[in-house]
Amino acid sequence: MNVTPSLSDGKNKRRSQLTHFLRSRRAALSPEDVGLATAGGRRKAGLRREEVAVLAGVSASWYAWLEQGRPIRVSDGILDAISGALRLTELERVHLYRLADANPPLPVQCAVRPDxxxxxxxxxxxxxxxxxxxxxxxxxxxxxxxxxxxxxxxxxxxxxxxxxxxxxxxxxxxxxxxxxxxxxxxxxxxxxxxxxxxxxxxxxxxxxxxxxxxxxxxxxxxxxxxxxxxxxxxxxxxxxxxxxxxxxxxxxxxxxxxxxxxxxxxxxxxxxxxx
Incomplete structure (x- = not known):
């Protein structure tokens, strides 16, 4: 029996991908890459959530909710600020918009049988x-x-x-x-x-x-x-x-x-x- 994916299933998948994407981009940067000074060694490479929040001008708790994939409202301006904080390319910025459901993915279309x-x-x-x-x-x-x-x-x-x-x-x-x-x-x-x-x-x-x-x-x-x-x-x-x-x-x-x-x-x- 074919089961059509529900809208909520699609949103949950995008939130999961959003979490993975933000973490991967955060892990790819060092404090030095974004002009932040550090003191002492770090157990983990990459930026901390709090550092991304500071660079983007948002609260640390709000950014944590976003990275955790919680259903929160996100404006275009904040997504652009996060894109800048994480040094995203233009293509990655567009990708972030889609994952955050600010620019929804194209619907799956029932294509005609290919010739x-x-x-x-x-x-x-x-x-x-x-x-x-x-x-x-x-x-x-x-x-x-x-x-x-x-x-x-x-x-x-x-x-x-x-x-x-x-x-x-x-x-x-x-x-x-x-x-x-x-x-x-x-x-x-x-x-x-x-x-x-x-x-x-x-x-x-x-x-x-x-x-x-x-x-x-x-x-x-x-x-x-x-x-x-x-x-x-x-x-x-x-x-x-x-x-x-x-x-x-x-x-x-x-x-x-x-x-x-x-x-x-x-x-x-x-x-x-x-x-």
């Missing part, structure tokens, strides 16, 4: 390098020949990009795997925050963390990152390491389908670059 045939035609005409289409859960909906042969993606029609990156042969093709794995984890974390009421993201993260220590370590860092062009180095049997720029394009906003293309730097023509 895999259309996606397959899209990637088959992309001959510059490996290309694939992933859905909101990063399941591979289509992959061209290069992606199947080079990255081992989409060969069995039931592949997940993230799972294969950490637990399959896909991840072994990146010579700069630590960088790629960290970036993909942060991007998956950001997407999960947009759809916090969807339980599958948490289930996927829990399952991967249980089976893969590297993913568990990266997931615990609670980093968020947008999909931006990224340089990756792929292992070629004859040529060794070849650099590619991995860029993405949204295909269907409601279905959260995304085209991933591995483009060789400097290539402008339609010639095939990976045979």
């Amino acid at each position: 895999r045939e259309v996606f397959q035609r899209i990637v088959d005409t992309q001959l510059l390098g490996p290309a694939c289409v992933i859905d909101r859960y990063w399941d591979v909906l289509a992959a061209n020949r290069q992606a199947a042969e080079v990255l081992h993606l989409g060969r069995d029609g039931n592949e997940n990009f993230l799972t294969s990156l950490f637990a399959g042969s896909h991840g072994q093709k990146y010579l700069n795997w630590p960088q790629v794995a960290r970036q993909m984890t942060a991007r998956f974390r950001l997407q999960a925050s947009y759809l916090a009421d969807d339980p599958r993201y948490e289930e996927m993260a829990d399952r991967l963390a249980e089976s893969n220590d590297e993913f568990a370590r990266m997931w615990a860092r609670h980093e968020v990152e947008e999909f931006v062009p990224t340089t990756v180095e792929l292992d070629h049997a004859d040529e060794g390491g070849l650099p590619f720029v991995l860029f993405t394009m949204d295909l269907d906003e409601a279905a959260c389908t995304r085209l991933l293309v591995y483009l060789p730097p400097g290539v402008t023509g339609p010639e095939t670059v990976w045979q």
Whole structure:
């Protein structure tokens, strides 16, 4: 029997994530980073709650309630003050707003069944390098020949990009795997925050963390990152390491389908670059 997640379940999950996010960002800073003087040693690294409260101009008890995920009202001005105190990036500030329910996540939409045939035609005409289409859960909906042969993606029609990156042969093709794995984890974390009421993201993260220590370590860092062009180095049997720029394009906003293309730097023509 399918059970639709309640609104309260979604809020509880966001509060739990808010607690984890604030603690992780507080632990990443030292008093010296924010211009605070300290006397003597500390048993724990990072800022104390009281120090964040002072920097943000709020009471220590109020900040403690926020970090504990209590249902309190939070204004935009206070969230900006906390963002400044914790030296958050603009993307992290937006992430904080969503977790604090000041800017609610996008609702989970019942997307139309994806047209895999259309996606397959899209990637088959992309001959510059490996290309694939992933859905909101990063399941591979289509992959061209290069992606199947080079990255081992989409060969069995039931592949997940993230799972294969950490637990399959896909991840072994990146010579700069630590960088790629960290970036993909942060991007998956950001997407999960947009759809916090969807339980599958948490289930996927829990399952991967249980089976893969590297993913568990990266997931615990609670980093968020947008999909931006990224340089990756792929292992070629004859040529060794070849650099590619991995860029993405949204295909269907409601279905959260995304085209991933591995483009060789400097290539402008339609010639095939990976045979």
